[in-house]
Amino acid sequence: MTVPMKNIVFDSYAILKLTQMESGYKKVKSLLKACQEESIAGFMNQINVGEVYYKTIRAVGIIKAREFLENFQRLPITFVVPDSEMILSAAEIKADFSISYADCFVLATALRHNAKALTGDPEFKKTEKLVPVEWV
Incomplete structure (x- = not known):
């Protein structure tokens, strides 16, 4: 299933690509510009x-x-402060997938906001059926 990119959750991996100007940083920069222009909504969990x-x-x-x-x-x-419901959602994701707990907050945030996860972290390949990934 393809989710149109209207909402995007930034993983730390994507932000660090931008700050270090690594391959893919221009895509991150362009998505931040789209957030500024309000053509898409961007989110990042405070854990990330x-x-x-x-x-x-x-x-x-x-x-x-x-x-x-x-x-x-x-x-x-929008910087998302995880509430109890999101913490439990992240814990449930962690129970099902062998990924970092912090990555589970990217996914829980994406689920809440019907968003794609923006990352280059190969760990997210395991979870693409749960949350669509926009790769950098």
């Missing part, structure tokens, strides 16, 4: 924001990571 943050700390140190986070949170996307 935490992933980006700790990886940024490791790469550049805490001071620069805090500056990055402040700017990052200005992106034209």
Whole structure:
């Protein structure tokens, strides 16, 4: 089943591609622009924001990571705070699939918002029947 891209959930993998200007970053950049123009709605779970943050700390140190986070949170996307229902949904996904718990929050967010997951993480190949993936 093909889901039209009206809603997209950004995985940390996609955001890190953008920040490191790795292959596929232009697609991430263009989708963020589409979010800004409101032609699609973008979402990112705060659990995955935490992933980006700790990886940024490791790469550049805490001071620069805090500056990055402040700017990052200005992106034209909705940052989703997981509630109890979403936490349980992520746990159920984790029980069914051998993927990271943080990745389960990408999927739970996508399910809630009828969205595709934007990632390049090969772990998501296991879950494409649950949530469609837009690959970068």
